[in-house]
Amino acid sequence: MFDTLSDRLANVFSSLRSKGRLSEADIDRTAREIRIALLEADVALPVVKAFIAAIKERATGSEVAQALNPAQQVIKIVNEELIGILGGETRRLQFAKNPPTVIMLAGLQGAGKTTLAGKLGLWLRKAGHQPLLVAADLQRPNAVQQLQVVGERAGVEVYAPQPGSGVGDPIQVARDSIEHARRTMRDIVIVDTAGRLGIDEELMAQAAGIRDAVSPDETLFVVDAMIGQDAVRTAEAFRDGVGFSGVVLSKLDGDARGGAALSVRHVTGQPIMFASTGEKLEDFDVFHPDRMASRILGM
Amino acid sequence: LSREHLDDDAWEAIEESLLTADVGVKPTGEIVERLRERTRVLGTREVGELRALLAEELVAAIGKDTDRTLHTTPHDDRPAIVLMVGVNGTGKTTTCGKLARVLVADGRTVLLGAADTFRAAAADQLTTWASRVGAEVVRGPEGGDPAAVAFDTVKRGIQDKVDTVLIDTAGRLQNKTGLMDELGKVKRVISRHGEVDETLLVLDATTGQNGLAQARVFTEVVDVTGLVLTKLDGTAKGGIVIAVQRELGIPVKLVGLGEGPDDLAPFDAEQFVDALLGETA
Numbered sequence: 001m002f003d004t005l006s007d008r009l010a011n012v013f014s015s016l017r018s019k020g021r022l023s024e025a026d027i028d029r030t031a032r033e034i035r036i037a038l039l040e041a042d043v044a045l046p047v048v049k050a051f052i053a054a055i056k057e058r059a060t061g062s063e064v065a066q067a068l069n070p071a072q073q074v075i076k077i078v079n080e081e082l083i084g085i086l087g088g089e090t091r092r093l094q095f096a097k098n099p100p101t102v103i104m105l106a107g108l109q110g111a112g113k114t115t116l117a118g119k120l121g122l123w124l125r126k127a128g129h130q131p132l133l134v135a136a137d138l139q140r141p142n143a144v145q146q147l148q149v150v151g152e153r154a155g156v157e158v159y160a161p162q163p164g165s166g167v168g169d170p171i172q173v174a175r176d177s178i179e180h181a182r183r184t185m186r187d188i189v190i191v192d193t194a195g196r197l198g199i200d201e202e203l204m205a206q207a208a209g210i211r212d213a214v215s216p217d218e219t220l221f222v223v224d225a226m227i228g229q230d231a232v233r234t235a236e237a238f239r240d241g242v243g244f245s246g247v248v249l250s251k252l253d254g255d256a257r258g259g260a261a262l263s264v265r266h267v268t269g270q271p272i273m274f275a276s277t278g279e280k281l282e283d284f285d286v287f288h289p290d291r292m293a294s295r296i297l298g299m
Numbered sequence: 300l301s302r303e304h305l306d307d308d309a310w311e312a313i314e315e316s317l318l319t320a321d322v323g324v325k326p327t328g329e330i331v332e333r334l335r336e337r338t339r340v341l342g343t344r345e346v347g348e349l350r351a352l353l354a355e356e357l358v359a360a361i362g363k364d365t366d367r368t369l370h371t372t373p374h375d376d377r378p379a380i381v382l383m384v385g386v387n388g389t390g391k392t393t394t395c396g397k398l399a400r401v402l403v404a405d406g407r408t409v410l411l412g413a414a415d416t417f418r419a420a421a422a423d424q425l426t427t428w429a430s431r432v433g434a435e436v437v438r439g440p441e442g443g444d445p446a447a448v449a450f451d452t453v454k455r456g457i458q459d460k461v462d463t464v465l466i467d468t469a470g471r472l473q474n475k476t477g478l479m480d481e482l483g484k485v486k487r488v489i490s491r492h493g494e495v496d497e498t499l500l501v502l503d504a505t506t507g508q509n510g511l512a513q514a515r516v517f518t519e520v521v522d523v524t525g526l527v528l529t530k531l532d533g534t535a536k537g538g539i540v541i542a543v544q545r546e547l548g549i550p551v552k553l554v555g556l557g558e559g560p561d562d563l564a565p566f567d568a569e570q571f572v573d574a575l576l577g578e579t580a
């Protein structure tokens with residue numbers, strides 16, 4: 001068993017030096033090893049295929065054949081291509097010309113939305129803003145209280161006019177929150193929404209309703225770094241159901257390789273903007289594509 | 300798998316259906332290899348027959364006659380004790396609520412222990428579930444010692460002659476040694492009242508290959524006796540449980556099929572495999 005892609009490729013290339021150039025069989029074996037590494041990192045199969053095709057093309061070129069260490073050269077190519085897809089540079093939050101700036105959070109159940117609301121709130125408050133958190137998950141038991149606790153810890157006001165746990169209309173709450181933010185001079189509104197499945201049409205329509213009620217400047221799709229092959233279907237469902245302008249990868253403090261990042265970015269074209277890296281509100285960072293590329297490759 | 304005969308494309312389609320269900324590269328390779336062997340021996344030529352053989356292989360891989368009994372029957376002198384563990388956000392608290400519902404409907408008395416003293420409003424969430432399904436709940440101070448809450452819950456369960464005690468714990472990632480040690484302590488402390496009857500690892504069906512690492516570490520620390528595979532109502536297939544069953548022999552006992560109180564069911568291997576294969580063939 002080889003742990004890292006480097007080990008795997010070194011093995012493939014061990015006989016190469018004497019040959020001087022890559023045969024078709026070498027290329028195929030190389031492609032196979034890269035494919036396994038990506039699949040074990042949970043990169044979605046369609047993305048793996050597209051990626052391998054691109055890598056194969058570069059690997060047949062002279063840059064590998066003439067390299068002193070072909071294995072390292074291939075790693076370098078894979079790394080470059082990964083970073084390219086993950087997004088060369090980080091995109092910043094888009095602020096509204098006329099405040100408040102509205103940020104809507106969406107994603108599957110348990111992805112980390114409510115925690116992220118607190119993290120964003122704290123981060124933006126420290127940057128000199130006056131954010132408002134909006135409790136528009138009126139479905140999950142005690143989601144409203146959870147957001148209230150999180151808001152208190154972040155030192156940020158929480159707009160929670162409805163008790164939740166099944167009571168109240170989230171679209172109405174979202175709509176009213178904008179007026180409340182204007183009245184109370186908040187310049188950023190962060191809307192926490194209930195977790196929902198991509199195939200849940202009713203709840204997807206509700207998310208679209210919330211979106212239409214607040215016209216978000218940013219809709220952030222929050223996705224768990226541990227997600228597997230379902231990442232593509234889910235990302236597509238949220239793209240088509242609500243639309244999103246950026247991605248937040250959560251639970252990156254775990255040891256999952258995080259191939260989902262690559263999949264979501266590749267499939268939707270939307271940038272990964274932030275990384276959520278723990279349960280505490282400070283565990284939050286802008287996303288670094290280069291670190292993620294190494295992580296996916298297991299290096 | 301629309302082709303009639305078994306060509307390379309047919310085999311590739313099979314491989315892809317397993318990979319995209321999160322079965323994993325290695326188990327997929329082994330399952331496909333066995334299937335090729337069997338089709339050679341049997342002389343299988345039709346794609347249609349192949350699906351049935353594949354389903355058989357998968358059912359075998361997940362354990363055909365595996366004992367999936369859930370141990371919730373009270374002992375002579377104390378309640379049955381069930382401990383719910385897993386990484387963050389998989390559905391532990393919800394599963395506690397749903398399982399309590401099943402037991403109460405069965406005529407049992409159930410006591411829930413809110414040993415997640417860490418996450419914001421976790422105890423409130425469990426309390427809401429308790430009142431929904433007709434169970435009592437024991438909670439401790441916020442930020443307090445989870446082992447103490449768990450211990451007190453079982454203690455009260457014994458005093459009140461409750462049938463089953465369900466202990467909810469905080470989500471924790473398996474690579475956080477401090478938090479895993481804390482979980483080990485929770486289990487050791489409860490065990491002073493008597494052996495824990497079920498330690499259920501709650502695994503989210505959307506989880507990819509990391510699910511195996513979760514199962515490995517959690518079972519090392521608290522000796523997991525069964526899996527609960529949640530969120531199977533979505534598009535994810537939960538194929539990672541095949542690797543967990545094969546490597547660690549931990550059976551899936553329950554599945555979560557939604558956010559409502561009745562959305563919990565016993566695991567059925569045939570149904571699971573059927574859903575996993577979906578439109579294949």
Ligand SMILES: Nc1nc2c(ncn2[C@@H]2O[C@H](COP(=O)(O)OP(=O)(O)OP(=O)(O)O)[C@@H](O)[C@H]2O)c(=O)[nH]1
Pocket residue numbers: 107108109110111112113114115116137140143193194195196250251252253254276277278279283387388418470472
């Ligand atoms: N380790 C770790 N845990 C996280 C992170 N983000 C969130 N969590 C935890 O994941 C669990 C779920 O987080 P929530 O913020 O409640 O997720 P959600 O998307 O709001 O969940 P629903 O509202 O139920 O859909 C909680 O236990 C959080 O503490 C993270 O970056 N790292």
Ligand SMILES: Nc1nc2c(ncn2[C@@H]2O[C@H](COP(=O)(O)OP(=O)(O)OP(=O)(O)O)[C@@H](O)[C@H]2O)c(=O)[nH]1
Pocket residue numbers: 109110140195197385386387388389390391392393394415418421468469470471501529530531532533554555556557558562
């Ligand atoms: N669709 C679906 N959602 C589920 C299922 N089980 C739980 N959920 C949802 O997943 C989210 C997380 O569930 P919780 O029960 O809070 O998860 P947890 O493991 O206790 O989370 P932490 O305590 O924060 O680690 C909630 O929004 C639940 O309603 C399921 O089987 N299907």
Ligand SMILES: [K+]
Pocket residue numbers: 530531532533534535536574
């Ligand atoms: K499913």
Ligand SMILES: [Mg+2]
Pocket residue numbers: 113114115137140143192193194195
């Ligand atoms: Mg939430």
Ligand SMILES: [Mg+2]
Pocket residue numbers: 391392393415421467468469470
């Ligand atoms: Mg919980």
